[in-house]
Amino acid sequence: MSSSIVCSDLGFAWPDGEVVFDRFNMVISEGRTGLIGVNGSGKSTLLRLIAGELEPTGGSISVTGELGYLPQNLVLASERRVDEVLGLVEIRAAIAAVERGDVDERHFATVGDQWDIEERTRATLDQLGLAHVTLDKRVGELSGGEQVLLDLAAQFLRQPDVLLLDEPTNNLDLRARRLVYESVRSWQGVLVIVSHDREILQQVDQIGELRSGSVTFYGGNLDDYEEAVAAEQEAVERMVRVAESDLKRQKRDLIGARTKLDRRVRYGQKQWDTKREPKVRMRKRQEDAEIAAGKHRAMHIEKLEQAKDRLKKAEEAVRDDDEIRIDLPETSVPSGKEVLNLSDVEIRNGPKIVLDLRGPERIALVGSNGSGKTTLLQTIVGVIQPRSGTVKVPVPVRWLPQRLDVLDDALSAAQNVARAAPSASNNAIRAQLARFLLRGSRADQPVGTLSGGERFRATLATLLLTEPAPQLLLLDEPTNNLDMASVRQLAQSLESYSGALIVASHDVPFLRTIGVTRWVRLGSELEDIDPL
Template identity: 45%
Template sequence: MPSAPSVVLNDLTFTWPDGDLALDGLTGSFGRGRTGLIGANGAGKSTLLRLIAGRLTPTSGIATVTGTVDYLPQHLTLDADATVAELLGVRAAVDAVRAVMRGDTDPANYDLIGSDGWDLEERAAAELAATGLPADLDRRVDELSGGEAMLAGVVGVRLRGASVALLDEPTNNLDGDARERLYELVRGWRGALIVVSHDTALLELMDDTAELRGGALTVFGGPFSAYRAWLDEQQAAARQALATAKQRLRVEQRDRIRAEAKVARSAADGRKKRANGDFGKAMFDAMKNSGEKSGAKIRGLHAGREAEAKAAVEAADLLIRDDDRITVDLPDPGLARGRRIAVLRSADGREFVLQGPERVALTGPNGVGKTTLLERLVGGEGLLAERVAYLPQRIDTLDESGTVLANVAASAPNTTTGELRNRLARFLIRGDAVDRPVSSLSGGERFRVGLARLLLADPPAQLLVLDEPTNNLDLDSIDRLVEALCAYRGALLVVSHDRGFLERLNLDVELRLEASGNLTTLAR
């Protein structure tokens, strides 16, 4: 007998203050195991987590959680002066234990410690150490890399031991080693876990896969690969059903036309025989009346069959997925194969020259300076290309007060407004959305605007520099980006911890940046 769900959604609706409807009457539930929550950008996944966590209040409906709930957002917004203990959510209890150890007898300290908090500092340090992180709870958060901070945040969620844990894109800033450590945490997770992610390796560790699509929640018993296989089978069957329904409709339309032609010929024959005097008016009128009744019956029969066939086509068509997804077409920058594009310098004095349309991945652990190296290059250090386009991890280079259209037009001054609107539509930015100020956009929308400004530049960039470009893209959009980059005839330098993404780019070279600042060529 299946266990009771951990989260139940009952007619859940949420509308943003500007009137934008995020979720409308969502009903469903999550089990007590590990669930991967997937869906297209803008489907409302992060909003749903915040509603379950109580960070947002539903416009109507309710999200019911069995037990306690804990939530880790995509972006940790702690103050720079915050400590690891605060990141773990144990600062108050740890300080209370320390105060009691110093002789403080304030009853409030004992309330904070509770019955099982006396060894909390030791347990927290042990959890950090087991995950490969420094076990210093007083260390400042700004001394951690983004990946280390996220991993510590996940450790904190596990340490606090809520009944239901919610993680929003926890692997976005993790390098390969850190991802493996996170996977180990997930494998041994106690309690219900709901994870929003596009990391297919993480999704493979889930007991269930839930997809938020078209305002409905579909929960499948199995990891992502099993769900995709099932979905592919369903879509293949739906396409076959649609083809069959269309064929039946064509047959019914042909039969109706033939039947109507037969009725028309019969009526014409009757009129001809009457004109030739083959029978009198009374007999003609009787035959005409009978023929009209028979014709009406035949036409009604075939019209009904055709209507049923049309309804079958419409029903089958509804089962076919035709989701909106970004479409990226990169222009040819006309880059000669022997052209020197950039020089990357290693701390030990060695140089790596990127030339022609080479595809280079820059990898390495969190915190070694990959982003810094990219920023120095884009700033001119070792840059030989005349035109370079840079997409940072966090899109903070947009004009916040300017519209979407104005931001993109700044990189393509010779492209007409109409053409820019057409091209923006391929990035799912349509209609009035192009006239909205950037400051009003969601994180996913901002990323698409940044990506559009980068890839729609005119003249096109000779070198694309991308820092973790898949962090804010759904799985289908990643597929489209891979296709575009594989067809791009310029040079590419990309930083990514998503090994699956890198393996699909047909790389020429992988460079690894070590903590020493040295560059090592892993493949060429």
């Protein structure tokens, strides 16, 4: 039997009563499917339901075949060993026992035909850029990107029939991303990918778009999807124009019908007043005219209502998705003003760094997974102390972390912002959150229950209202968890920001759009490079 995912009349609501899916239906068979939609549309929730992390409130989910799942916010216990994550502990122990001379049948049953498992594992790790990672290493010694790659390696080794990947290229460097793209292209079975990474969405066989609690499938990759949607919207806009024209015509016809009726009424009244005909005949003629006029008026009113209904349906088909509005603080940094100085700073598990940042300079910080980009940013803001050297930050600085863990999960977005900006009024807080599409109950919902994109928006809203306004912004993988429209809005806002900026990112197209003035690579040292 071929592998598949079937959702039948699926229902799901959060504990606060917010409905995500109501009688949702979907069938995905073998092939590669990219699942897209605006932040908060339910993409990650749907994968968690399929993976069994969440229980549906109605309907059913059927998965045919072995299931694998890589979550968006991957959390691996730091004390676990690499071979535990890869599921190799029992097999390695059995092989070691046999090699020591223990011929217990249980060991042979455990190994099966996987005597070369360590060699295959080593090859997979090497292919994903984890050649330096030993099987006995602790997970806590790996960077966030390396942990994602490790879990991907575990999935690729298992080769499940159905694989769910939620933002698999988040935190990955360019080399690792290319390796993931190659793995996706060669995948056999059912593969469902939630991502905002355009390149990975170019590798799929179909795009499924989640909108308003339902899914629509488009054959082909992301380019094909965008072309199809553009054609749809062009046709819909023509329908709107035709419907608007028809509505105007029906209004004119109704006015004309009423004018004719008024004329007949006036004529009939005049005939009655002058008594030019017998009363019986005039009364009969008046009744017939009223009946005919009533039918005529009812016909025009019905046509008018039909025209209104056609226009409403046409307008509903026009896409008008809300987009975030990012208003960065008005902070002007004079040219030449010292913003950051790192003097022989030795970061944890990294090199010594010398860096001088002046004025509204914009630095793109790039480097391979595990090179220390996040550690460097944490050292600048004082989360981690340097092994040696001095860090000088003479201006207000704000940091957007990669893991979005600066907010209190138990508090709402509004409460987190209020705590960071005690002088801000409730109206100002609500207005700021509304710009990030966190309105009403969403602003009052505990941050821990928000989607990845919503959590990002809550974090950024909090940072932007924090007092005093930042003159130096540090952003660590800021496009993770954002839909494509939000990435565009963020880029446009950063273009107009007048403060200094350091952005650690593997998203080169994004970095190219924000006016970077200096490209820096972190490796065995911090070095200036030519623009990527």
